[in-house]
Amino acid sequence: MRRQLPLVLGVLGGAALAVTGFRALAALPGAGHVPHPYGERAVADAFHHDTANAVVAVTLDQRGFDTLGEELILLAAAIGTVLLLRRLTAEAEEDAPHEYGPGEIFEGVRLVGYVLLPVTLLVGGYVVLHGHLSPGGGFQGGTVLASALYLAYLAADHRTLERLRTAGLLDTAEGLGAFGYVAIGLAGLVAGSGFLADWLPTGTVRDLRSSGTLPLLNVSIAVEVGAAFVLVVAKFLEQAILVPREEAS
Amino acid sequence: MNAWILGVLLVLTAVTATAVVLTRDPGRQAAVLSAYGLVLGMTMLALAAPDVALSQIGVGTAAVPLIVVLAIARCERATNRSRERGDRSEPR
Numbered sequence: 001m002r003r004q005l006p007l008v009l010g011v012l013g014g015a016a017l018a019v020t021g022f023r024a025l026a027a028l029p030g031a032g033h034v035p036h037p038y039g040e041r042a043v044a045d046a047f048h049h050d051t052a053n054a055v056v057a058v059t060l061d062q063r064g065f066d067t068l069g070e071e072l073i074l075l076a077a078a079i080g081t082v083l084l085l086r087r088l089t090a091e092a093e094e095d096a097p098h099e100y101g102p103g104e105i106f107e108g109v110r111l112v113g114y115v116l117l118p119v120t121l122l123v124g125g126y127v128v129l130h131g132h133l134s135p136g137g138g139f140q141g142g143t144v145l146a147s148a149l150y151l152a153y154l155a156a157d158h159r160t161l162e163r164l165r166t167a168g169l170l171d172t173a174e175g176l177g178a179f180g181y182v183a184i185g186l187a188g189l190v191a192g193s194g195f196l197a198d199w200l201p202t203g204t205v206r207d208l209r210s211s212g213t214l215p216l217l218n219v220s221i222a223v224e225v226g227a228a229f230v231l232v233v234a235k236f237l238e239q240a241i242l243v244p245r246e247e248a249s
Numbered sequence: 250m251n252a253w254i255l256g257v258l259l260v261l262t263a264v265t266a267t268a269v270v271l272t273r274d275p276g277r278q279a280a281v282l283s284a285y286g287l288v289l290g291m292t293m294l295a296l297a298a299p300d301v302a303l304s305q306i307g308v309g310t311a312a313v314p315l316i317v318v319l320a321i322a323r324c325e326r327a328t329n330r331s332r333e334r335g336d337r338s339e340p341r
């Protein structure tokens with residue numbers, strides 16, 4: 001009996017969750033058809049600020065402060081990962097005769113990497129810069145741009161990535177991206193509109209130069225997200241592909 | 250038509266997500282997770298969010314499984330090395 005108790009509780013709880021969950025799902029308004037008070041206000045405000053993509057208007061304009069939190073969480077996570085995966089002195093001594101092994105990459109993979117690299121860079125840049133006009137934005141574009149760097153890693157070799165990483169460019173970009181978002185927000189205080197409130201002319205809707213500060217915020221987010229993504233995966237790569245020197249040659 | 254595609258994708262999402270949970274070996278799980286990420290990305294595409302689909306494919310299909318595989322490789326090497334060291338110290 002005692003052993004069956006968790007099972008009975010689990011079945012009862014699961015059944016209750018299924019019933020209430022499906023009832024709640026059935027009561028949800030249909031997607032994209034039924035007007036909703038929040039949706040109406042959000043879209044009206046987006047048009048007021050000449051932002052064609054209402055989603056970005058919500059995330060960066062109406063709720064820009066939440067996005068600041070998200071961005072700083074990502075910054076903290078990236079710093080934490082880099083700190084945890086650093087090579088300690090003891091580890092470095094133990095692994096002293098180690099280096100990076102030669103890459104054994106199929107020619108076909110290399111070719112795909114070369115072909116896709118410029119396409120990915122272009123798509124990433126487009127998604128970032130047109131975030132306020134069409135589906136896109138800094139977070140999405142940043143991850144696309146970061147995956148372009150991994151195509152470079154596949155097409156060339158790890159030394160390319162290693163050179164980029166050790167140049168300190170990524171660390172700087174990571175910090176600058178996060179700083180940029182806060183700086184644009186603070187500039188709103190100086191300009192008199194309030195923290196993270198729009199302080200640039202909003203331009204004409206559907207123009208590349210519209211929506212005030214949103215394109216700038218998107219660029220700073222893309223830099224931060226892209227750098228964080230590359231930094232974290234590069235740290236894992238560094239830990240995994242380090243091999244003893246005799247194996248490497 | 251669109252509702253049908255979405256329905257199929259949602260069922261596929263549930264099936265692949267269950268497959269991820271039921272796969273016990275972490276290395277295989279990373280591959281199944283990658284497939285699940287791809288299905289999730291296609292679902293987002295069907296829901297008219299192509300940008301989120303792109304980043305989902307970048308993160309869920311490529312980066313997270315890659316990190317898992319790299320971590321497994323690193324752990325296995327560490328265990329092998331300590332095993333080697335243990336063998337060497339035994340004859341003493």
